[in-house]
Amino acid sequence: MPEKGPAMAGFTALSDQVFVREGSLDDGAPARATDPDTVLIYGWGDGLPRHVAKYADGYRALYPRAKQVVVLSPIAKAMFSDLRQRTTQMAPVVGAAFAAGAGEGEGEGEGEAKRAVLVHTMSNTGAVNYAATLNAYREARGAALPHQLLVMDSTPGGTDMTASNVARWSRAMAMGTAGWFPWPAVVTQAIWSLALLLNGVYAWSIGRESAGAWSRRAANDAALETRAARRLYLYSQEDDLIAWQDVELHVAEARERGWAADTEVFRGSGHVGHMRRFPGQYWGAIGGAWRRAVGGEES
Structure with missing residues (x-):
């Protein structure tokens, strides 16, 4: 039974942090072969379920058929735990997003490798939980977590x-x-x-x-983060919690180590505030990055 915690409307709780919602089966929903099958969303530190759910709803509008796995990110839980504890906390994400289905084998099988997965992580605490998921997947499957796009919203900052x-x-x-x-x-x-x-x-x-330092390194560690995944960094110079210079330093490191990375800079929005203030620019950047990641649009 999941540990008692907050509820998220329309989602099934797998733990006090991890929630899942299956894709829409509405026949009227558009189905595109290039759309993601699964979207992983890591909320920002202490983000309330009803606020994080707005991002899930945005993805539902973009990719209605995709399964969604949403992770809530209490700051104290991420900051005052060790890697083993964080890895255990994120194990349900691996089970929900990468469970073997019909015609698929366990581990890094053919079916799993062909899945189309989009990951979206917000702020440093969301990034901490995402990195713990990378570690949980590596321990369970012996490989880097397969996905095509990693969206890094207002992260990573200095550690x-x-x-x-x-x-x-x-x-x-x-x-x-x-x-x-x-x-x-x-x-x-x-x-x-x-x-x-x-x-x-x-x-x-x-x-x-520290959790932040390890997680920042993990995102640029090819043993954990596959180089097959494209990056999209969403940030602004007005963010008072994450310095834009730290984000751009991570972008440079990622490119130097072989990752394809796009950036989208917002003018005037604060920390994890880009979607609320500039929804068209925000979702347009994500949609474009996904199409580039799966070969549907030139870089």
Whole structure:
């Protein structure tokens, strides 16, 4: 039985973080041979189900026949866990998205390799859970997770324990937990700053790499992230939680290591706010990147 957690309307809960919705069987829904079979959506840190569901609905409008697997991303759960715990938490994603079906073998079989999979990860916490999924798939199937497109929305940011990064991370955590405490947000941010610093010292003392640092590296590690997948980075210079310079550094690293990567820069939208402010540009960029990824449009 799934661990008790939040509900997401129209989805079946596989755990307190992982939810699944089958593709539409409506005969009126358009079916294109080049559409994805499965869309994996990793919500941003402390994103509420009803807010993350808006992205799932956007994908349903684009690709109505695709199965959707949605992951909620509590910040504290991602930040204060080790890789083994995060991998276990993401195991249901692998089971839901890559279960062997009719005519398919277990593991990296012919049927599985032919699946058309689009992955969308939002903010650093969504990226942490996506990287844990890569690790879960590698451990279960002995190969890199097969997909054609990775969309990186407002991620990845810097991972060094600098004053500016701690300020960004603690502000994000304070925003996500604002309803928990009666005092001003600045007090909550100060508490989270201290918690982050203490956690960083503890991780350093035992030689454990931070969740963010490991996840940032994993996205550019060919043993985990297949080079067959195209990239699309969605970001803005006005994002106050993720520095655009950090995103562009990751883009450069990805291209240098052999990944095909597109970028879409938004003017004036904040952190994970591009879809709400510029829906046409947002979904148009994703649709174009998918067509390029599957060979339906020139690069």
